[in-house]
Every structure is written in structure tokens, then in C-alpha cells.
Amino acid sequence: LKLLQDRILKEGKVFPGNILKVDSFLNHQLDPNFIKEIGAELARRFSDQKITKIVTIEASGIAVAIMTGLELNVPVIFAKKHKSANMGSGIFNTTVKSYTRNTEFVVSLSKEYLNADDKVLIIDDFLAVGQAALGLVDIVRQSGASLTGIGIVIEKGFMDGGKLLRQQGIRVESLSVIKSFQDNQVIFED
């Protein structure tokens, strides 16, 4: 998506360790109109599916997911992060590894809002090693719902997340795919 690539090139900041910060419009400060366009494009790419629910993860997935949900006119559920498993029979839990912080956390979602009749679109801001996305896929599978695909704003194409998901036959649509970082500059795949 051209307007996204332009904005990443203009405002993104590259840090050692292949870190890209887009805090000015996506991860700390949010540009509502821009994120609405991002959401509309993700919705467009999955408009051939009869999606009934969007699933994302707190916190920075929420803004993009609600704009996608606004366009598709479906509810959005944001999974919550916890230090330990949330007890009780009413909750789906899955464990996610954080490579950047070298820790594990638990992702949970209430069984009340997801069931076998749902057709789910997973939305997230970044896809890198794919642990968060794989966690959400696991929760969708636990619920018995159909997984329609995954919509991502920025994929780090040089990391394994996208490959791991696509190898499972999951449709992954990324609005921008980064090929590499060279001299603190972002190089996109076309």
C-alpha cells in the first residue's frame, strides 16, 4: 500500500536489532484518518469472505482492528495479555513467547465471544517472528471457529512469522512487507 510505505519511509525510525518504530502514527500516537484507510484496505482484501468476527491483541492492534471492523460491520475482540493463565472454564488461554523481552506471557479470550459458527479475521499491527499471531490462531482453533486469514499492517519479510503461518495454509495479507534494513533505511519487497 503506497500511502503506508511512504509514511513508514518518512516517519519510521530504525534502531539496532532490526527494530522499526512507527510511534508517530501507529504504536504510540495514532492518526485516526490514516488508520481508518488502513482498516478499509484490510477489509477490502477480505471482502470476499463472510467474516463475522475480528480478533486482535492488546494494545497496538486495537486501533487498526476497530477500523477494519467498522468497515466490515462486525464486532472486534481484543485478546488480553496476562502474566499467568486466567483460571476458569469460560476462557481460552494460550502461551506466547516474547523474543524481544525473552519472557512468556499468556493470551486470553472469553469463550462468550467466539464460537464454532464464527468466521474470523485476525488483525495485528506487526508480524515478525509470528508468536502473537500463532497464539491468536491457536485461540481461534480452540473455539472451533473458521479462520479466514490474517491482516497485518507491517510484516518483517526477513523474519519467519509470515512463512510459519503461510506454511499452515493460512492466508496472510500484509499491507507492507519489509525486505531488509540497510543503513537505517527501510527496503520494501515489491
Place this chain on the structure above:
Amino acid sequence: LKLLQDRILKEGKVFPGNILKVDSFLNHQLDPNFIKEIGAELARRFSDQKITKIVTIEASGIAVAIMTGLELNVPVIFAKKHKSANMGSGIFNTTVKSYTRNTEFVVSLSKEYLNADDKVLIIDDFLAVGQAALGLVDIVRQSGASLTGIGIVIEKGFMDGGKLLRQQGIRVESLSVIKSFQDNQVIFED
């Protein structure tokens, strides 16, 4: 706001300790069109002000804040929660007590996105003891920006948060104010 009160009465769940859960449309599952209406109403109430930035706190403030920002056509900054102060000179930090969890956490916001020229509207989903809102007020004051007011979706009118903020001369607009809980039912003011 009538449509909000109706939805709270229909879907809200009251638990011991004056806990109200509205997980079906605001705090876990989100109804995008409904939250867009909420955001539009908050925007309308502050439309007489020349707001330049909206400030909220992760995670459940984000959805309402971005819809308010969409209507007012201004950027939204979501403050982040941490276990300890975020070092570095580029960040505003403030400490917030959590009464429900009996802990403290640090709220941070990058100095890059807030300055003395800004006119800020703080948005949050709930107002109870007011600690989160007071933390955001403290950050806005550190930045030198003008605080225009605070927009809240659900205020627990029987708790001190609203009083503490209004005593400081801060304009607080709450779309619904709960007077009490009686027999697990929500009673609104007027």
C-alpha cells in the same frame, strides 16, 4: 446518553465490589459502530474547544479515543503502562496506584508528541477512583499543554474520581453516570 444507558442495562454485568463489566461492547469485545457513536458524542461535547490532541491510556481507552479523534480530526496518543519508570529524558512518567489490584504502575508518554502549544482532551472508558485520569492530567501538566477537559464513557458517580477532578476545575463530561448498584442492577443518576 440514552443508547449507552440502554446498552449498559441490557448487557452490563454487575459483580460484588461494585464491579461493572461491559465486556460485550467496550472492554473485551468492541462494537465499532456503537463506539463510533460514543466517540462522536464526546467530540460534540468538546466541539467548542480547539482541541489539537487526544490523550488516553492503553488498552481499553484506545477504541473510544480513536473514534473521538476521527470525529475531531486530531491525533490520539495512548499512554503506556509499565512496571517501572521508563528511563531517558524523552519521556513523561507518572506513577498511578491501582486500587483494584493493590499495586502501582508507571504511565509514560513520549515528549515528542505533546508540547506547550497543544490543547488536550483526555478520553477514558471508565472513571472510578480517578487514579488513571489524575495520572494523565499530571502528564499533560508536565508537558505544559492546556487541558481542555476529560471525556468519560462510564463514571461511577458514587466514587471519588469525578469529584477530585472537578474540584481542580477540570471539566469532566461523562456520557453515563452510575448512581449505585442495587440488587445487581445499575441505577443511573437522573
